[in-house]
Amino acid sequence: MIVGLGPGPAKWMTPEAGATIEAASDVVGYGPYIERLALRSDQRAHASDNRLERDRARLALTLAAEGRTVAVVSGGDPGVFAMAAAVFEAIEENPQWLKLDVAVSPGVSAMQAAAARLGAPLGHDFCAISLSDNLKPWGVIERRLEAAADGDFVIALYNPASRARPTGIVEAFDLLRRRKAGATPVAFARAVGRSDEKLTLTTLDEADASLADMATLIVVGSSETRFIAREGARPWMVTPRSYGARR
Amino acid sequence: MIVGLGPGPAKWMTPEAGATIEAASDVVGYGPYIERLALRSDQRAHASDNRLERDRARLALTLAAEGRTVAVVSGGDPGVFAMAAAVFEAIEENPQWLKLDVAVSPGVSAMQAAAARLGAPLGHDFCAISLSDNLKPWGVIERRLEAAADGDFVIALYNPASRARPTGIVEAFDLLRRRKAGATPVAFARAVGRSDEKLTLTTLDEADASLADMATLIVVGSSETRFIAREGARPWMVTPRSYGARR
Numbered sequence: 001m002i003v004g005l006g007p008g009p010a011k012w013m014t015p016e017a018g019a020t021i022e023a024a025s026d027v028v029g030y031g032p033y034i035e036r037l038a039l040r041s042d043q044r045a046h047a048s049d050n051r052l053e054r055d056r057a058r059l060a061l062t063l064a065a066e067g068r069t070v071a072v073v074s075g076g077d078p079g080v081f082a083m084a085a086a087v088f089e090a091i092e093e094n095p096q097w098l099k100l101d102v103a104v105s106p107g108v109s110a111m112q113a114a115a116a117r118l119g120a121p122l123g124h125d126f127c128a129i130s131l132s133d134n135l136k137p138w139g140v141i142e143r144r145l146e147a148a149a150d151g152d153f154v155i156a157l158y159n160p161a162s163r164a165r166p167t168g169i170v171e172a173f174d175l176l177r178r179r180k181a182g183a184t185p186v187a188f189a190r191a192v193g194r195s196d197e198k199l200t201l202t203t204l205d206e207a208d209a210s211l212a213d214m215a216t217l218i219v220v221g222s223s224e225t226r227f228i229a230r231e232g233a234r235p236w237m238v239t240p241r242s243y244g245a246r247r
Numbered sequence: 248m249i250v251g252l253g254p255g256p257a258k259w260m261t262p263e264a265g266a267t268i269e270a271a272s273d274v275v276g277y278g279p280y281i282e283r284l285a286l287r288s289d290q291r292a293h294a295s296d297n298r299l300e301r302d303r304a305r306l307a308l309t310l311a312a313e314g315r316t317v318a319v320v321s322g323g324d325p326g327v328f329a330m331a332a333a334v335f336e337a338i339e340e341n342p343q344w345l346k347l348d349v350a351v352s353p354g355v356s357a358m359q360a361a362a363a364r365l366g367a368p369l370g371h372d373f374c375a376i377s378l379s380d381n382l383k384p385w386g387v388i389e390r391r392l393e394a395a396a397d398g399d400f401v402i403a404l405y406n407p408a409s410r411a412r413p414t415g416i417v418e419a420f421d422l423l424r425r426r427k428a429g430a431t432p433v434a435f436a437r438a439v440g441r442s443d444e445k446l447t448l449t450t451l452d453e454a455d456a457s458l459a460d461m462a463t464l465i466v467v468g469s470s471e472t473r474f475i476a477r478e479g480a481r482p483w484m485v486t487p488r489s490y491g492a493r494r
Contacts, residue, residue, distance in 0.1 A: 006261070010262065011261060011262045011263035011266070012261050012262075012263060012353065013261070013262070014253070014258060014259050014260070014261060014355065015257065015258045015259075015260070015262070016258035016259060019258070053488070077355075077359050077362075078363075078367075079359060079362040079363055079367055079368075079369050079370065080359070080362075080369055081370075081371075081488075084362075084363075084366070084367035084370060085367040085370025085371070085485060085486060085487055085488045086488060087367075088366050088367045088370075088475060088483050088485040089485065089487050089488070089489075091475065091483070092475055098475070098477050098478070099477075099478070103363075104362070104363035104364070104366070104367070105363060106259065106355045106359040106360055106362065106363040107355065107359075108261065108324075108353045108354065108355060109359070112324050112326060112327070112353040112354075112356070113353055115324075115326040115327075115331075115351070115353065116325075116326055116331075116350075116351035116352060116353040117351070119331070119335050119351070120325075120326055120331035120332040120334075120335045120351070121326075122326050122327055123326065123328075123331060123332025123335075124328075124332070124377070124383075125374065125375060125376045125377060125391050126374070126375055127372065127373070127374045127375075127395075127398075127400060128372060128373055128374075129372045130371070130372060135488045135489040135490065136371075136488075136489060136490030136491065137490065137491060140399075140490050140491070143397075143398055143399070144372050144398040144399070144400065146398070147394045147395065147397045147398025147400070148374075148394065148398060150390075150394045150397070151374075151390055151391040151393070151394025151395060151398075152387075152390070152391070153374060153391065153394070228335060228338065228339055228345070230345050230346075231345070231346070236335050236338070238332060238335040238336065239332060240332055240336050241300070241328075241332045241333060241336070241382045241383075242336075242382040242383060243382065243383030243384065243387050244383065244384060244387070
């Protein structure tokens with residue numbers, strides 16, 4: 001089972017994820033995700049580095065083929081820039097693995113936790129784009145950012161501080177500034193739901209790329225997205241369901 | 248609190264959603280969502296028709312302003328084509344409402360449940376587009392479908408059978424066929440996680456728009472999305488994390 005732990009706190013982890021981990025003989029995943037879990041002494045933990053997704057997938061499939069009951073854990077939703085794709089890519093390498101009983105358990109992804117804290121920035125059509133170019137050419141990312149701007153989507157940016165390309169987010173903001181209004185609302189949502197959570201609201205013109213680290217999810221609004229000011233509290237960031245009502 | 252119940256089964260509802268409903272004096276929402284809940288006799292249910300989102304939001308805010316503890320319930324994630332945007336739009340109508348203690352509790356959205364069942368179709372950059380034109384001009388939807396095709400995103404289509412525009416999905420497929428390969432994998436995921444779940448895998452050329460009803464989520468692949476055949480079981484639908492590896 002490929003399982004999503006959600007953004008961090010137990011209140012956002014599904015009952016299915018909890019039950020799956022409980023039932024597993026082996027838990028495979030990135031170290032910090034495994035550390036979140038209270039595994040029993042009879043359960044085996046297989047922690048690994050964040051970038052070794054394919055190796056982790058192969059290990060999980062090898063263990064499952066040996067008859068072990070394996071939980072592959074991801075933060076957020078395993079289907080959104082996480083382990084599910086890595087496991088299915090690996091499955092094709094070995095005809096025996098295709099016969100395994102594999103299932104995916106969905107979870108709350110980082111953009112959803114960020115959106116919940118911010119108000120309703122994803123209230124209308126949106127795109128999710130990973131800025132990591134470990135596995136795709138930067139040109140593909142540029143093409144998608146352009147298309148997302150041309151379609152006036154709200155844009156959720158994952159992995160804005162890729163170790164392989166730390167300047168990616170700077171280039172992404174430059175590209176978006178050429179195509180979108182400078183006053184477009186932008187939010188940096190860091191570690192939402194965890195003790196070091198930090199939210200920063202700004203605009204595309206003012207957005208400071210250096211605020212983004214590996215734990216940050218960035219939301220860039222559509223032409224309809226707006227801040228709703230409140231007394232003594234952070235403004236809400238909202239994308240209305242209607243389009244063009246103000247024109 | 249604006250709460251997401253997830254796609255249907257209790258195993259996909261967050262602990263926070265359950266606790267919020269437990270603590271509520273009043274639960275406001277679309278009838279079928281309220282019917283899922285086992286409310287106590289001291290809790291008041293306010294069920295309404297699906298299309299009256301703004302009225303429902305106003306009722307919830309009025310009750311909260313009276314000092315009631317209100318849970319506004321949505322299927323899926325309230326931030327994704329659901330009640331959160333409606334509540335924040337309504338909040339602007341009354342300065343008193345802006346002072347209320349409002350929060351959003353995220354949930355698993357329909358596309359994530361569909362993706363989990365299908366394999367990993369959202370394994371790379373994707374867009375979510377609602378085909379309902381109740382609140383936005385059809386031209387905006389066309390522009391976004393074109394952009395999503397131009398950016399080679401995986402596309403999750405919500406509300407493919409809007410009562411107001413039942414031919415929308417036919418037009419959407421026609422548009423996508425002009426811009427994407429006919430062999431692009433397509434999935435119709437109906438009522439995922441519920442007793443009447445139905446999954447249909449096909450291609451863009453073969454996709455039958457009449458399979459889509461109000462409970463259907465459609466996933467249209469990118470140029471990288473593929474089916475992985477299995478013996479005696481439905482193929483997996485996977486979008487690999489790498490891009491262009493096969494070219």
